[in-house]
Amino acid sequence: MGTIKALCISEKKGTLKTSIHKALFHTEWGMVGDAHAGRWHRQVSLLGLAEIEEFRRRGVDVKFGAFGENIVAEGFHFKDLPIGTRLRAGNVWLEITQIGKECHKSCAIRSQVGDCIMPREGVFARVLHGGWLEEGDKLEIVTEKMPLDAAIITASDKGSKGLREDTSGAKVQEMLEAAGYTVAEKIILPDEQEDIAHKMRSFGDLGIALVVTTGGTGFSVRDVTPEATISVCERLTPGIPEAMRALSMQVTHRAILSRAQAGIYKRTLIVNLPGSRKAVEECLGFVLPELQHGLDILRGDASECARK
Numbered sequence: 172m173g174t175i176k177a178l179c180i181s182e183k184k185g186t187l188k189t190s191i192h193k194a195l196f197h198t199e200w201g202m203v204g205d206a207h208a209g210r211w212h213r214q215v216s217l218l219g220l221a222e223i224e225e226f227r228r229r230g231v232d233v234k235f236g237a238f239g240e241n242i243v244a245e246g247f248h249f250k251d252l253p254i255g256t257r258l259r260a261g262n263v264w265l266e267i268t269q270i271g272k273e274c275h276k277s278c279a280i281r282s283q284v285g286d287c288i289m290p291r292e293g294v295f296a297r298v299l300h301g302g303w304l305e306e307g308d309k310l311e312i313v314t315e316k317m318p319l320d321a322a323i324i325t326a327s328d329k330g331s332k333g334l335r336e337d338t339s340g341a342k343v344q345e346m347l348e349a350a351g352y353t354v355a356e357k358i359i360l361p362d363e364q365e366d367i368a369h370k371m372r373s374f375g376d377l378g379i380a381l382v383v384t385t386g387g388t389g390f391s392v393r394d395v396t397p398e399a400t401i402s403v404c405e406r407l408t409p410g411i412p413e414a415m416r417a418l419s420m421q422v423t424h425r426a427i428l429s430r431a432q433a434g435i436y437k438r439t440l441i442v443n444l445p446g447s448r449k450a451v452e453e454c455l456g457f458v459l460p461e462l463q464h465g466l467d468i469l470r471g472d473a474s475e476c477a478r479k
Contacts, residue, residue: 172310172311173244173246173311174245174307174309175304175305175307175310176220176244176245176306177236177242177243178190178191178192178193178202178241178242178306179235179241179243180204180205180206180241181205181207181236182204183206184206184207186206186239187234187236187239188235188236188240189236190234190235190236192305193305193306194303194304194305195301196215196263196301196302196304197298197301197376197377198298198300198376198378198437198439199214199297199298199437201214201215201241201298202215207239212268212297213268213295213297214295214297214298215241215242215265215297215298216239216240216242216289216293216294216295216296217240217241217242217247217249217258217293217294217295218238218240218242218244218289218292219243219247219249219292220243220244220245221245221248222248222292223238223243223288226288238287238288238289238293239289240289242310244310246310247310248292249267249293250270250292250293250294252294252312254267254268254269254270256312257314258310258312258313259310260308260309260310261302261303261304261308262300262301263298263300263301263304264298264299264317264378265296265298265299266297266471267294268297269295270294270295271289271290271291271292271293272290272293272295273290298378299317299438299470299471300317300377300378301376301377302377316470317380317472318353319351319353319463320352320353320379320380320381321354321355321379321381322354322355322356322358322381322382322383323340323344323347323356323357323358323382323384323385324358324360324367324371324382324383324384324385325337325357325359325360325384325385325386326360326361326384326387326446327359327361327362327386327387327446328361328362328393330386331359331360337359339386339444339445339446339447339448339451340357340359340385341448342448342451342455343455346451346455346456346459347381347383350459350460352381355374355377355379362387362393362394362395362396363395364395364398364402365399367387367395367399368399368402368403371384371399371400371403371436372436374439375403375436375437375438375439375441378437378438378439379439380438380439380440380466380469380470381439381440381442381466382439382440382441382442383442383444383455384400384441384442384443384444385443385444385445385446385451386446387446388429388443388445389428389430389445389446390428394430396431397430397431397432397443400432400433400434400441401432403436403441404432404435404436404441405434405435406434406435407432407434407435408433408434408435408465409433411462412429412431412432412443414457414458415431415444415454415457416429416431418453418454419453419454422453431443431444431445435469439469440462440465440469442458442462
């Protein structure tokens with residue numbers, strides 16, 4: 172275990188970074204506001220405090236961020252950690268993807284500082300789970316699976332105005348917690364596609380494992396939850412709503428009218444459920460036991476779906 176001594180960002184690549192006291196990390200992106208963030212494998216750079224102090228002993232008074240590093244941590248020689256090592260600080264999970272890099276002799280950092288130790292001593296990582304970090308937070312190597320977290324969105328015009336009790340969202344929370352999930356947030360939104368989609372993305376950017384929606388899956392002109400889901404998801408998972416509809420048909424033939432969708436955004440699975448408490452209990456009960464394995468694969472904690 173070590174301690175984060177600095178968090179640094181820059182607006183342009185190849186320039187010295189500036190130290191900030193608090194930073195937001197987005198899943199499969201990096202530090203919000205940093206030029207190196209993006210959908211690639213070098214989202215976050217890490218450098219050990221000892222390596223920086225060794226450089227300072229040469230007589231060069233470099234500040235944190237001078238080598239283009241995002242995180243400076245005490246207690247780690249990052250280059251000794253193998254690719255695939257996972258690190259955790261608070262809610263943020265990182266996975267090391269590259270050790271060192273090629274440094275061009277004409278880079279701005281080398282020309283301003285005189286040398287660049289990042290190619291020799293630094294490592295790069297991707298963000299598996301997002302969240303806020305501050306200077307002084309503890310950083311540790313982890314080998315266990317990422318914890319199961321979830322968020323619930325109830326789509327209801329009346330519910331958002333306090334005119335209807337949210338019994339369906341409460342049922343989702345009850346079932347998820349019984350299955351071992353920690354519910355990070357439960358929110359009621361009006362049936363507005365952009366509002367629902369924005370909240371889905373915010374949960375996905377944080378790396379919440381499972382986002383469950385309830386309501387807005389029918390034929391009403393205000394039912395737009397499936398459209399919001401499709402607009403956010405990068406890959407659809409049609410087997411989940413197909414199974415819910417097929418099994419619900421054994422209860423009521425009106426299950427054919429459900430327009431529920433399911434899909435993946437970054438490392439988050441989004442699943443639509445109907446708006447009634449009874450239908451939530453039936454549909455989520457059908458699929459919930461199988462979802463964890465899919466989430467393990469999505470998060471890199473399992474590798475295949477074959478039955479033993």
